[in-house]
């Protein structure tokens with residue numbers, strides 16, 4: 001994204017935990033309506049970066065600019081014994097009382113049930129839903145404040161391929177309505193399939209930003225030619241000492 005007005009941007013963001021560096025001067029941006037994948041091995045700093053972008057963690061240095069951001073954590077903070085509708089109403093009231101939205105909570109719940117295709121499951125306990133539908137409830141809560149950027153941390157972990165495809169169908173509908181999305185994944189195929197741009201991090205450093213084709217070219221330029229992008233990317237990481 002080279003536009004001059006990103007919806008969300010991090011510049012030179014660094015963060016340490018107990019003296020150990022988790023992010024080392026990372027730049028990251030999401031353009032209006034753009035879909036960006038954040039890839040990298042476990043421990044690379046993906047969750048740390050997304051949580052800083054979401055404003056729920058403070059960087060030690062660097063800047064974050066942008067507002068209207070919604071954070072969808074990997075672990076849904078849902079009440080499994082309450083119904084879908086009860087969970088949504090609880091969060092709608094909290095957000096309403098916190099001044100994050102003016103919308104009447106009951107109307108908000110109805111709108112979110114329709115938007116997420118969960119109206120038929122409204123009375124079901126969240127704990128009985130599939131992982132994909134639980135993730136929808138989680139996303140619905142993130143959408144309540146009408147964000148311009150949705151940050152999804154490993155949204156498809158634990159979903160089978162069909163559930164994953166349905167979840168992405170839903171997320172891409174939101175994108176068509178104008179919401180930008182940044183998501184983390186360690187699945188490079190998922191990044192290639194759904195993102196317009198890929199950002200790679202390893203050991204807290206930003207090591208690549210571009211399209212999947214550009215990543216393939218970068219990987220091959222390093223001599224790490226292989227049939228599939230994932231194998232090539234691993235070789236690319238090794239070449240850089242990761």
Ligand SMILES: Nc1ncnc2c1ncn2[C@@H]1O[C@H](COP(=O)(O)OP(=O)(O)O)[C@@H](O)[C@H]1O
Nearest residue numbers: 017018022040041042043044045046047048049
């Ligand atoms: N709250 C925390 N306290 C201590 N260390 C943390 C904390 N959060 C993350 N880390 C460390 O920061 C590094 C990056 O973690 P994380 O951002 O979760 O990576 P990823 O999401 O890419 O797997 C890891 O070494 C991890 O152990």
Ligand SMILES: [Mg+2]
Nearest residue numbers: 046047048153
């Ligand atoms: Mg993570």
